[in-house]
Amino acid sequence: MTTPSKASLPVIKRLPKYYRYLKGLQETGITSISSRELAAQMGTTASQVRQDFNCIGDVNGRQGIGYSVENLLTILESLLFGNGERLPAILIGCGRLGKAVSRFITTNTNGYTLIAAFDSSPDEVGKTISGIQIRHIDELEDFCSEHHPQVAVLCVPREGAEQVSGRLVNLGIEGFWNFSHYDLSVPYPNVIVENVHLGDSLMSLGFRLRNQD
Amino acid sequence: MTTPSKASLPVIKRLPKYYRYLKGLQETGITSISSRELAAQMGTTASQVRQDFNCIGDVNGRQGIGYSVENLLTILESLLFGNGERLPAILIGCGRLGKAVSRFITTNTNGYTLIAAFDSSPDEVGKTISGIQIRHIDELEDFCSEHHPQVAVLCVPREGAEQVSGRLVNLGIEGFWNFSHYDLSVPYPNVIVENVHLGDSLMSLGFRLRNQD
Incomplete structure (x- = not known):
């Protein structure tokens, strides 16, 4: 697993946007999404999405199913908000x-x-x-x-x-x-x-x- | 001369910062500056400064003297503010x-x-x-x-x-x-x-x- 502290600044600056989009997907009941679909919604490329997710931890998309929205949100929440302490x-x-x-x-x-x-x-x-x-x-x-x-x-x-x-x-x-x-x-x-x-x-x-x- | 429309978004986003710094230099009476000095003040690298200036037009630094602050400001003002029409x-x-x-x-x-x-x-x-x-x-x-x-x-x-x-x-x-x-x-x-x-x-x-x- 890549340590998140090694994420570059451009990756770090994109994480809140992933968080917002995934949160929106979760609210509409979507449980998994492919890098291609997520990229289309966010106006980026599937390759960028996969590279970014590789930087943030143990994120594995499954062929034909995609990434688990819940798993991604758990990882992103931990990175962005830590243990919840403000x-x-x-x-x-x-x-x-x-x-x-x-x-x-x-x-x-x-x-x-x-x-x-x-x-x-x-x-x-x-x-x-x-x-x-x-x-x-x-x-x-x-x-x-x-x-x-x-x-x-x-x-x-x-x-x-x-x-x-x-x-x-x-x-x-x-x-x-x-x-x-x-x-x-x-x-x-x-x-x-x-x-x-x-x-x-x-x-x-x-x-x-x-x-x- | 490189057409400014070909400048990439990261370069474009740095132009206002160059403008601010060069404006500050002009106000203190400085007429020329090397890429190395400008980079040190702005927290970037001399190579980045030279590359960025190459993108914006006919900007030539002179060996031992550096870039003309006035010339750079004229070019940046034209790019950022056009003919002055708001x-x-x-x-x-x-x-x-x-x-x-x-x-x-x-x-x-x-x-x-x-x-x-x-x-x-x-x-x-x-x-x-x-x-x-x-x-x-x-x-x-x-x-x-x-x-x-x-x-x-x-x-x-x-x-x-x-x-x-x-x-x-x-x-x-x-x-x-x-x-x-x-x-x-x-x-x-x-x-x-x-x-x-x-x-x-x-x-x-x-x-x-x-x-x-």
């Missing part, structure tokens, strides 16, 4: 974007729990976000020493991210969901960073619309 | 996420202009978002026939996206900035889709935190 996360920056993305941390489906939210603006501190009272960013050190969050969600501008990320790494944050334009994997190569660069995403779309008619 | 975009779904991402369409920096916003909820219709009055989704056909938006930003749940995307394709929408979990490139292979699957992004981060210690 990753404790804090939100840095409670503006419009912070408020909008906080619900991805507070829903039950993604494997996280929001334990605190921080902002530096007096307009935000003391208000609540997803039922949690927003703290001043100066309380970051005290809070983290006591509660040991593992993940920080950065919804602050580039300068703010540059200032706060070193503090967060020193406080033991292991992973960042980073909406800022500060590429923090360069100064901190050992932390795990998932970037969501919304402006970049729009510019890529613009490139394709303008140049790929 | 892409007319509409927002579908004006909830928390729609409100938060609308500002990426309304800022001057990404090459778009928000010309309308739609929602089906009586709580939202008539309110304003980024200075634009929210219309009922029933007005979609009339609006699009008259104003010809090119891009739709989908900030609705999966079911809503499934219902509205066919209408939008029929109304001439060429590109989607898609925040829903509906993978609309499968039913509509000819439209250009940029997916932002925030839940998937969080799950990938969770995988790496749980499996790659």
